[in-house]
Amino acid sequence: MALLVENLTARRGSFTLRVERLEVNSVVAVVGRNGSGKTTLLDAIAGVIKAEGRVETCGRDVSRLPPERRRLAYVQSLPVDPPTRVDKFLRALAKMHGTEAEVETVAERLGIKQLLTRRTGLSTGQKQLVNLAAALLTRPCAFLMDEPTSHLDWINKKAFNDAVKELNAPVLYVTHDPFEALYVADTICILENGTIKRCTKEKQDITHAYKLAETLLT
Amino acid sequence: MDSFTKTVVVATVTTLLLLLVFLPLVHISPPPPGLFESMALTATFGLAAAAMSLVPGLAAAMALRRGGVWAVLAQVLYVPAVVPPTSVGVLLLASFSSPRLFCTEGVEALCGAASFVNEYIINRPLGVLIAMTVMALPVAFSIFDGALREERAEIFFRSLGLSGPRLLLTLLLSLRTATVSAFIFAWIRSFSELGVLLIFASYPVTASIYIYQAWLTYGVGPTVGASLAVVALAVAAAYLARRWLSS
Numbered sequence: 001m002a003l004l005v006e007n008l009t010a011r012r013g014s015f016t017l018r019v020e021r022l023e024v025n026s027v028v029a030v031v032g033r034n035g036s037g038k039t040t041l042l043d044a045i046a047g048v049i050k051a052e053g054r055v056e057t058c059g060r061d062v063s064r065l066p067p068e069r070r071r072l073a074y075v076q077s078l079p080v081d082p083p084t085r086v087d088k089f090l091r092a093l094a095k096m097h098g099t100e101a102e103v104e105t106v107a108e109r110l111g112i113k114q115l116l117t118r119r120t121g122l123s124t125g126q127k128q129l130v131n132l133a134a135a136l137l138t139r140p141c142a143f144l145m146d147e148p149t150s151h152l153d154w155i156n157k158k159a160f161n162d163a164v165k166e167l168n169a170p171v172l173y174v175t176h177d178p179f180e181a182l183y184v185a186d187t188i189c190i191l192e193n194g195t196i197k198r199c200t201k202e203k204q205d206i207t208h209a210y211k212l213a214e215t216l217l218t
Numbered sequence: 219m220d221s222f223t224k225t226v227v228v229a230t231v232t233t234l235l236l237l238l239v240f241l242p243l244v245h246i247s248p249p250p251p252g253l254f255e256s257m258a259l260t261a262t263f264g265l266a267a268a269a270m271s272l273v274p275g276l277a278a279a280m281a282l283r284r285g286g287v288w289a290v291l292a293q294v295l296y297v298p299a300v301v302p303p304t305s306v307g308v309l310l311l312a313s314f315s316s317p318r319l320f321c322t323e324g325v326e327a328l329c330g331a332a333s334f335v336n337e338y339i340i341n342r343p344l345g346v347l348i349a350m351t352v353m354a355l356p357v358a359f360s361i362f363d364g365a366l367r368e369e370r371a372e373i374f375f376r377s378l379g380l381s382g383p384r385l386l387l388t389l390l391l392s393l394r395t396a397t398v399s400a401f402i403f404a405w406i407r408s409f410s411e412l413g414v415l416l417i418f419a420s421y422p423v424t425a426s427i428y429i430y431q432a433w434l435t436y437g438v439g440p441t442v443g444a445s446l447a448v449v450a451l452a453v454a455a456a457y458l459a460r461r462w463l464s465s
Contacts, residue, residue: 046373048376066376067373067376067377068377068378068379068380068385069379071379072377074377076369076370078368078369078370080369080370080371081394083387083388083389083390083391083392083394093378097379131374134378135377138379140377
């Protein structure tokens with residue numbers, strides 16, 4: 001089991017989030033409106049805010065561990081600037097996690113090889129792919145993604161989501177866009193007022209709609 | 219921008235330019251010796267103080283985001299910005315004078331510390347550095363607090379396994395716009411500091427002490443040039459920083 005959440009309760013002000021059980025072994029999208037508790041859910045799982053309940057990653061209970069020891073790579077909606085030149089940043093991170101040999105492969109897989117020597121001037125979409133590459137190099141048990149495409153234009157959004165689909169890794173993907181959820185995820189869960197109402201694996205194939213949109217914009 | 223807003227801006231800017239530049243020029247006369255030295259000294263100590271304020275400022279801003287007791291503790295960094303600087307000066311002087319107090323009351327172990335403070339801190343270069351760093355901390359803290367509110371960079375890097383000094387360094391570099399802003403504005407702050415320096419570290423003579431002493435000794439005229447030089451330097455640094463940061 002890559003990520004298992006059981007009896008999770010977290011509070012943010014007067015808002016309370018309660019999740020009985022959530023399993024993430026593939027790309028699971030959590031869809032909900034603004035204020036439904038999507039970010040609170042990810043923050044609680046990542047250990048950023050206090051929560052009661054059990055969070056298990058790679059078969060290990062990490063509920064009491066700080067975020068840096070949970071092996072959950074948390075990609076944010078607003079991508080973070082790499083601290084140094086992209087290749088140096090990725091190599092330093094890879095060295096920490098014993099994945100130095102994978103830097104080139106990951107860069108090629110995500111289509112960011114041409115960005116490796118860049119330090120500044122990256123677009124938001126490029127930064128988000130660099131963030132994803134950094135996250136991949138840490139070999140996490142699962143990815144947490146909080147509306148990772150909300151600042152990207154449609155073409156970059158599709159590029160990012162294609163990369164997510166090809167990760168072949170467990171991802172808990174939070175979005176308010178049901179079409180994006182249908183495109184990227186295998187399982188879709190609906191979050192309302194801090195509770196997961198239902199999860200479904202029955203999804204419509206909207207790949208053709210995405211392809212159609214892409215032809216309009218390129 | 220509507221015409222009312224334009225009128226308010228023009229009126230405010232004109233008033234400030236009149237009060238802070240054009241009217242004082244009527245009184246200008248050559249400054250007394252020591253202006254250049256005091257400016258150079260302030261610039262040098264200001265650079266060191268600004269650099270020293272970055273890591274604690276960032277760490278406190280991160281603690282503030284954590285909430286609870288940590289947030290309360292972090293707010294202490296605002297104290298030098300919200301209390302009168304003379305109070306900060308008095309409190310620093312009292313703190314650094316305490317080893318002498320205990321030494322005279324028979325605690326021999328503190329006599330060494332007391333003589334070190336007298337010899338190297340109060341009214342000495344190290345004292346200037348301490349005073350400027352204390353006053354630079356709120357600047358760095360507030361800028362990093364703003365940056366971390368906008369970006370959740372800390373969470374991202376922690377989830378990648380970074381912690382401790384490595385996390386702080388990564389954040390300083392990633393939030394480089396905030397880091398550079400904090401550094402420059404903390405440096406500018408060192409030119410405006412008088413209250414703490416006057417009480418705790420009035421020697422070697424920094425720009426604000428120079429202006430104050432020149433005004434006491436020679437009156438307004440000879441200090442106008444020095445004051446305008448400080449204004450020009452601070453405005454130029456702030457302008458260049460803003461241009462560079464927005465490019």
